[in-house]
Amino acid sequence: xxxxxxALHKAQxxxxxALPPIADVPIRAAAEVEPxxxxxxxxxxxxxxxxxxxxxxxxxxxxxxxKKAPVLPFEHWHAAEQYxxxxxxxxxxxxxxxxxxxxxxxxxxxxxxxxINLAGVLALxxxxxxxxxxxxxxxxxISDLLGLPDGPGxxxxxxxxxNLSDALIQTEEYPNLCVIPAGTSKLNPVELLDSARWPxxxxxxxxxxxxxxxxxxPVAAVADYDLLSAPSDGVVVVVRPDHSDRAMCLxxxxxxxxxxxxxxxLNCVPNWFLGKADTYSGYYYSPGSGKx
Numbered sequence: 001x002x003x004x005x006x007a008l009h010k011a012q013x014x015x016x017x018a019l020p021p022i023a024d025v026p027i028r029a030a031a032e033v034e035p036x037x038x039x040x041x042x043x044x045x046x047x048x049x050x051x052x053x054x055x056x057x058x059x060x061x062x063x064x065x066x067k068k069a070p071v072l073p074f075e076h077w078h079a080a081e082q083y084x085x086x087x088x089x090x091x092x093x094x095x096x097x098x099x100x101x102x103x104x105x106x107x108x109x110x111x112x113x114x115x116i117n118l119a120g121v122l123a124l125x126x127x128x129x130x131x132x133x134x135x136x137x138x139x140x141x142i143s144d145l146l147g148l149p150d151g152p153g154x155x156x157x158x159x160x161x162x163n164l165s166d167a168l169i170q171t172e173e174y175p176n177l178c179v180i181p182a183g184t185s186k187l188n189p190v191e192l193l194d195s196a197r198w199p200x201x202x203x204x205x206x207x208x209x210x211x212x213x214x215x216x217x218p219v220a221a222v223a224d225y226d227l228l229s230a231p232s233d234g235v236v237v238v239v240r241p242d243h244s245d246r247a248m249c250l251x252x253x254x255x256x257x258x259x260x261x262x263x264x265x266l267n268c269v270p271n272w273f274l275g276k277a278d279t280y281s282g283y284y285y286s287p288g289s290g291k292x
Contacts, residue, residue, distance in 0.1 A: 006204040026135045060170045064147025066151075070113060071119040071145055072174070080134035083121045088266065090122070097262060098203065099212040101135075103219050105248040109240040110267035112141045115215040118236075122211050123177035131168070131209045135216045135228045137189040142215055153183025157201060157225035161185075164204060180207070193227035202231040219252045234262040241269060 038207035070079070089256050090097065102115040119124045119132035133154060143150045148169055152162040157180075185192055192198070205212050206289045216228045219237070228233055239249055253261070 001220055003015055011163045016087075017215075026120065035100060052096060054254065057167055058168055058170055059149075060172055061148050062172045063174075065145060066147070069145050073115045074253035079117075083117050086118060087121045087125065090262075091120075091125070093234075093262065095233065096281065097205050098206065098210060099214065099234075100262065101214045101216050101225075101229045101232045101235045102238060102265075103216045103225060103229075103241075104238040105220060105252045106218050107139070107221075109218075109238045109244050111218070112136070112215050113240045114236070114265050114267060116142065116145060117212040119177060119211070120174060122213070127176065128211065129176050129209045130211045130213065131177075131180060131205055133205075133212060134182040134216045135214050135224070137182050137185070137224065138217060139194070141181065143181045143257045146179065147180055150181055151183040152182035152232075155185035155187075155189070157183070157191055158195070158197050159187060164201065189222070189224045190227065193224060195261060213251040215259045219255070220248060229260070233258050236262050238265045238267050240267045243268070249270045257267045 058167070063072060090100070095142075100118070101117065102111050104111040108219070116132060119130050122128055123130040132138050133144065135154060137155055140150075142148070143153075152167050154167060157164055157167050167180050167183065169181070171177045171179065202212070212232075214228060214232065217224045219225050237249070237252060253264070275276045
């Protein structure tokens, strides 16, 4: 917590030395999890730039996911391995994407679940600092799925009612993982995002975290997605078999710029023969096999 807050303090102080730079498939991962229905302008600061902020200013909270929410920790061995495979392909991607938008063609495909678990598995990798951002202002679910406070959040930062450090929540179970809830605002989400503050927030977060995982609205639903994904490095599309509209999915995939398309994650995939314990895959990954 202290390192992140120290970096925030330096970013707020124009006399502070510059922050050190953070080093910078198509993906086809399958996760057997259930989706949940369901910069010219300065970022405002709540404290004077020359004041030393208290160490407690960065909130911490325990994760309290619902018992049926298929999110952290990874208890299903096959899904856990698939998310680790997902992480490996992100880490080894030649373009080294750091800000990744997770979206879908429509609601109910499991994009929020995927964003949470991707952020979580990245945060398990050594000292990798990760921030999970809820950018779905119209139908936010990250806070509910993780049992975290609803605000203040990203909307409050963009509106100017709080600063970035007020919106960050560091999770106690995963010290390398911070969460920014969606927050609340009286302004239309498009008005919040279509300003210099959104790219300024992204630039500041890039200086604090190695990976930014952004849960966005469905690609074809509202204009929010285009504004959210503009400063990103890549886009992952979540597809749920027997649920996602095939024609809409193809249209969405065709509309993503090739330089930002990272791949597709298949969510809620039915059991298949390679997952059985008596197969080659089961030998390596099933519980009790002694393998890791």
